[in-house]
Amino acid sequence: MSKTYTVEIHHQGGKYTIQVPEEQTVLDAAQASGLSLPNSCNAGICTTCAAQITEGTVEQSDAMGVSAELREQGYALLCVAYPRSDLKVETEKEDTVYQLQFGQFQKKT
Ligand code: FES
Numbered sequence: 528m529s530k531t532y533t534v535e536i537h538h539q540g541g542k543y544t545i546q547v548p549e550e551q552t553v554l555d556a557a558q559a560s561g562l563s564l565p566n567s568c569n570a571g572i573c574t575t576c577a578a579q580i581t582e583g584t585v586e587q588s589d590a591m592g593v594s595a596e597l598r599e600q601g602y603a604l605l606c607v608a609y610p611r612s613d614l615k616v617e618t619e620k621e622d623t624v625y626q627l628q629f630g631q632f633q634k635k636t
Pocket of ligand 1 (some may be wrong): 565566567568569570571572573574575576579588592605606607
């Protein structure tokens, strides 16, 4: 029998609590419950769905769009993130992830 975890999603000032089975991605479960979150490729590449896990752990071995270092800091791609505990998630971290990963290569204007 698969486990189901409670995931609290903070999105655009709202707080949503959903149940996510261990074999479903957080993004899928959110969409299924009527909460539409940013997404595009659904394959762990584009980072449109980037979020920060503030509590708990996810399995996201397909998350190619975020570096191992950022994953350690809790950043996750929800389209390929499977819950491995109850979670708290802050959505819409695409810009933050971009800055952290690529910001150092850009010239400040
Ligand atoms: S939707 Fe592209 S990385 Fe998740």
